[in-house]
Amino acid sequence: MIYEICNWLISVSDSFSFFRLVNYITFRAILAALTAVIFVFLFSRPFILFMHRRSLLDQVRETGVHSAFEKTGTPTMGGVLIIGGVLSSMILWGNWKNPFLLSSLAGMLWFGGLGFWDDLSKIRKRSGDLGISEKTKLALQGLFALVFAGFCAGPLTPLGDGLATKLFVPFYKYPIGDMGPLLYGLFVFLFLIFVSNAVNITDGLDGLAITPSLFVVGVLGVFAYVEGNRIYSAYLYYPYLRNAGELTIFGAAFVGAGLAFLWYNAYPAQIFMGDTGSLAIGGTMAVASVLLKQEMLFPLLGGLFIAEAVSSQIQDKIGVKWLGRRIFYRAPLHHNLQHMGIAETKVVIRLWVLAGILALVSLATLKLR
Amino acid sequence: MVVYTLLLSISFLFFGIILILVGATRWRRLAGLGRRVILTGGGTGGHVNPALAIAEGIKNREQETQFLYVGVRGKAETVIVGKAGYPLRYVSSEGFPGLRPSLRTLRFVVRLGFGVLQSIWILFRFAPQWIVATGGYVSAPIIVATIILKTLRIAPTRIFLHEQNSVPGQLNAVLGKWVDKVLLTFPQTLSFFPRNGVVVGYPIRTSIVPRPREIALKNLPFTVSNGRQVVFAFGGSQGARTINRALVDALPHLIPHRDRLFIVHGMGLASSEGYNAVADTEGRLQRMITPEQRNLLDEFYYRQDYFHNIADVYSISDLVVCRSGAGSLNEISRLGIPALLIPKANLPGDHQVMNARAMKCGGAAELLFEDTILENGVVLEKLEGRLLADRILRLLGDRERLHRMAQRSTQFLRKQAVERILSELYEDHSFDNGIGYHAEPFKPLLSNNRLLQLLSRAYQRSPEQYDPVVVVGDAADVVYYRHRAAGLLSHKMWQDRNLGVKLIGYTRYHEKIPTLLHMLSDRTPAGRIQRFFGGDFAEVGFIRRNIVAALQVLNQIDPDIEASLLKAFEDPYFEVRAQVCRAVVHFGPLLVKRDQWFEAMKNGINDRCFEVVVEAAKAMGEIGDDARAAGELLNLKEHHFWQVRDAALKGLGRLVDRDIIIPSPSLLSHINSFILTATDFRPHFSIKETYRCLQNSCNQKLGAGREELDPRSFSEHLARKR
Known part of the structure; x- marks a missing residue:
């Protein structure tokens, strides 16, 4: 909103020329982050109180880990705060006509809404295992993924001509091939579903999902800045993506909201993000990396999420359901570490460290190509 | 083209309505002329015989009643109904394959749907006043068709569904909610049909009646000297592998007691590739019994594939060893014989076990369970011969107990089921069905x-x-x-x-x-x-x-x-x-x-x-x-x-x-020198523990209050009032 107003004022009279500041991405990014921080700080305590009063609390879930029991009764659905922070900040500072921003916001809202429904039904049914069914969830995630894949590979794509289906890998300058719209659509479809569920699985300990996702979104913001800048992208041999810079602002707002959320979500948590938060974060990260052509960087950048999801799937689908044995002591990864006698706080911080290292390595791919 | 299709469908609709109107009028006209009853149900003799018993009852009351039996081709009803002399029509149907969607579900839906169409045609032709269904999937199409016609207010027909088992079959459980009356054998089943269930018992054909021992013996191909106790072991008309094998295995253990025993063995008619009752039993006898023992056997053991005059065998028996299908139980109960029941395991709803439990609770039977084992890679039900012999001997040894069981056996099931059913059909209260009878709560087996x-x-x-x-x-x-x-x-x-x-x-x-x-x-x-x-x-x-x-x-x-x-x-x-x-x-x-x-x-x-x-x-x-x-x-x-x-x-x-x-x-x-640093600790939330303490002390005081304070104040209150 402010972006539009300022640009209008500039066009009206020269005396408002210092409002040109809003055309600098860095300036808007910083203010967007601050706005999101302030929003989350302002609304968190009333929100937590509200959740307690309506007893919208987390439900018991059979995880087999001791601390899980102590945690029942913590309010959930904190993802609403993150989404609210990002959304309000984007309403103020975003360029509303930017396709990158709009599709990222759409992903966030769709997945967030899906998670919200899941959380609500868990609370209604008084059980952590009985949300909306796995199939419904997958179908709704798949629906968005299909539309989004069509959007990327089709004529409305915000990327350059034919760029969307090209396949870029980290540490290599040129696209290694063209996947064609069908294969690419399938890839995007699977990628979105996988990433959003990966964050959902990771969200098992206080603060475990939020910080690594801040790293991921932060790094993606940097990539957006580079790729959206004609000079930097030419210098670093990236395809120039017009308007992609807007994702930097989006990423900054997200980091701001996430940091403020961590304030309350840090161990011992006063609020959980719930599926509302984890699915929204997963959806956002997936959409942003697809838009920035960094799909192949994600396994490295979000390696933690991948490890969590893969370990959980291997244990459950291959081990327990099929082979009739445990392959890891426990799954997903963070429960395994807990089982091996590492306290929750220590597990969380160690995994943050790992996620940070992965983020640094991913940043290095900017130049090392 | 479109116009043509439209015209065609409109004319079809028109003719359909006319046909229905004509059919409905004819139905009402025919209904005024005389009693018309459709009998349906089958698959096994256990479903067909009760239907025929009810038909016998109706015929005794109203000679000119017209019957039509509706069944499925190639099942038990094909043989039995023809012999009884009722006209028989066939429809298509299939057993309910369960809720999981599969190809079989599709086939079930198609067959049942076709069966319903056939049934509608039959219903219009025959225009019955009553449908008497005895369950099994065979009766499903006609019941569904009648329910449809009833809801459309075309058919003035009443549907009666008889349930033989203590646990209703899946189709009966669903359809039972829509029919006019569900006639039950066991009072425990009332909990499944609280609205329209009536306990009537199991209708038995008039041929099954007790006879004096001497007359019964005259009809049988073997003789039993006085003073011997007779045990009749059989596994239904087809025979049961477990019972046949266990009985052969039990024989060597029974030989020492041959002077006071006589065993009658009905081997069964089964002769499929899976199990040939007679061949299998004879083979086992050859293998398990030594030639010396075999000579002794003839004194106290008689076997035959099937007893057509089963009532005679029942009449001379002191103990029956058999499966716990509803039919067998009711025959036993009618003649008042103690039973040793070996229910068939792993059936849907465990209904044989339930039936047997009901009879055991009534004090009329003892139970033995078969074991499921893996023998040479084949899953088999098995019962130890020694165990069976022990149980038989122990029961026979306790004559007082046998007598008590026999008495309980006669009381176990409702007698005169046919009369009770007729009373429900004609709604004339000609027989008191024990209105206000409360079923004991049904305790189902756990999964x-x-x-x-x-x-x-x-x-x-x-x-x-x-x-x-x-x-x-x-x-x-x-x-x-x-x-x-x-x-x-x-x-x-x-x-x-x-x-x-x-x-x-x-x-x-x-x-x-x-x-x-x-x-x-x-x-x-x-x-x-x-x-x-x-x-x-x-x-x-x-x-x-x-x-x-x-x-x-x-x-x-x-x-x-x-x-x-x-x-x-x-x-x-x-x-x-x-x-x-x-x-x-x-x-x-x-x-x-x-x-x-x-x-x-x-x-x-x-x-x-x-x-x-x-x-x-x-x-x-x-x-x-x-x-x-x-x-x-x-x-x-x-x-x-x-x-x-x-x-x-x-x-x-x-x-x-x-x-x-x-x-x-x-x-x-x-x-x-142990390293005591650890990477883990137990969090300790003071406020949660304080809360729990408070909650506990409140609960304790509350509990104390309920036990001591309330009754006293209540009695004081009463005393003051007086």
Whole structure:
């Protein structure tokens, strides 16, 4: 909103020329982050109180880990705060006509809404295992993924001509091939579903999902800045993506909201993000990396999420359901570490460290190509 | 083209409506002329015979009644109904395949749908006033068709559904909600049909009546001298493999008592590829009975494939050994004979077990359960011959009990079921059906998963006082659950076998320990793909782990079990090894001073999986009997995992408690050098504990108030009023 107003004022009279500041991405990014921080700080305590009063609390879930029991009764659905922070900040500072921003916001809202429904039904049914069914969830995630894949590979794509289906890998300058719209659509479809569920699985300990996702979104913001800048992208041999810079602002707002959320979500948590938060974060990260052509960087950048999801799937689908044995002591990864006698706080911080290292390595791919 | 289709469909609709109108008018006209009844139901004789018995009753009252029997081609009704002289029409139908969608579901829907169309046609042609259905999928199409026509207000027809079993079949349970009346055999079934159920009993054809012994004997091809007790064993018209084989196996045990016994054996008519009753029984007789014994047999044993005059055999019997289908039970009850029932296991809804339970509760029968075993790769139901012989002899020996059972047997089921049914059909209250009769609450059997949940919770609450019979509340039910669990062991899916193993543990089925031990050491490899992904044997890791856990719950140890546990400690799967250590802790005092166990736990302490090390260290504390054990545990003081160090300290604590090691300054200094930093801690939320304290004290005071304060004030209140 402010972006539009300022640009209008500039066009009206020269005396408002210092409002040109809003055309600098860095300036808007910083203010967007601050706005999101302030929003989350302002609304968190009333929100937590509200959740307690309506007893919208987390439900018991059979995880087999001791601390899980102590945690029942913590309010959930904190993802609403993150989404609210990002959304309000984007309403103020975003360029509303930017396709990158709009599709990222759409992903966030769709997945967030899906998670919200899941959380609500868990609370209604008084059980952590009985949300909306796995199939419904997958179908709704798949629906968005299909539309989004069509959007990327089709004529409305915000990327350059034919760029969307090209396949870029980290540490290599040129696209290694063209996947064609069908294969690419399938890839995007699977990628979105996988990433959003990966964050959902990771969200098992206080603060475990939020910080690594801040790293991921932060790094993606940097990539957006580079790729959206004609000079930097030419210098670093990236395809120039017009308007992609807007994702930097989006990423900054997200980091701001996430940091403020961590304030309350840090161990011992006063609020959980719930599926509302984890699915929204997963959806956002997936959409942003697809838009920035960094799909192949994600396994490295979000390696933690991948490890969590893969370990959980291997244990459950291959081990327990099929082979009739445990392959890891426990799954997903963070429960395994807990089982091996590492306290929750220590597990969380160690995994943050790992996620940070992965983020640094991913940043290095900017130049090392 | 479109116009043509439209015209065609409109004309079809038009003619359809006209036809329906004509049909409905004809229906009402015909209804005024005389009684018209459709009989339906079948699949087995157990469904057909009651329908015919009801028809007999109606015919006795109204001679000119017209009947039409609707059945499925090629089933029992094809033979029986034709002989009884009723006109028969066929429709298409199929058994309900269950809720899971599959090709069979599709076929079921198509067949049933076609059957309903056929039924509508039959209904319009015959225009019945009553439908008397006796269940089974055979009667489903006609019932559905009638319900449709009734809702459209075309058919002025009343539907009566007779349910023979104590647990209604799936189709009956659904359709029963829509019919006019459900006629029940067992009062327990009322809970399924609270709105329209009436308990009437099981209609039996007039040919089954008791006869004096002398007359009955004259009709039979064998003679029984006076003073001998007659046992009649049979497995229904087709025969039952379990009963036939068990009876042959029991014969050698019965020979010593041949002077006071006579066994009549109905082998059954089954002659399919799967089972040929007569051939199988004769073959078994050849194999199991020596020639000398065979000569003795003729004195007291008579066998025949099928008794057409079964009422005569019943009349001379002192005890019946049979399956617990509704038909057999009702015949037995009508003639008042004590029974030893062997219900067929693993049927949908366990209805034979339910029937048998009902009769046992009435004091009219005893139960024996068949076992499910795997013999040469074939799943078989089996009953030990010796067990059967013992039970027969024990029952026959107690004449007073037999007499009591016979009396109860006559009282067990409602007599004059046909009269009761006619009273319901004509609604003339010609027979008092016991209005206001309240069914005792129906206690259904638990599903395997429910049972496991119930038992495992009870066990975890207090392992020492655990007793499955107390938890379940009925010894006979526990026996049945045990057999059902044993049946699971021969399933193909490992998940089922796993469940069976757990249930055998929790129901304390000690007789199955050898099977469990065999499974535990079974080294049949898993499929190649499974092994590629990390699987090992066909009896998967969870099964082996749970076998060890079950042995612990069974709480029994002997050299065989001990040897198997020792062997299991070398299992490639870490959870099995850890579970063995837990079992060692459980059986601790019984395993002390065995070098092989000390060696095993020593190896356990050096295991590559820390879980095993933890459990082995604890176990070492229980079975160690000299300083070597302490030395092993002290070696763990710098172990990487704090749980291992913790377990070592616990083990040392047990050694000190058991006075194996005597505290000394050197021991203390060793203990002092343990690394005590840990990567884990238990959070302690003060506010939550304060809350729990407050809640507890409130609850205590509340509880005290309810017991002491309320009644007193209430009685004071009353006294003042007076």
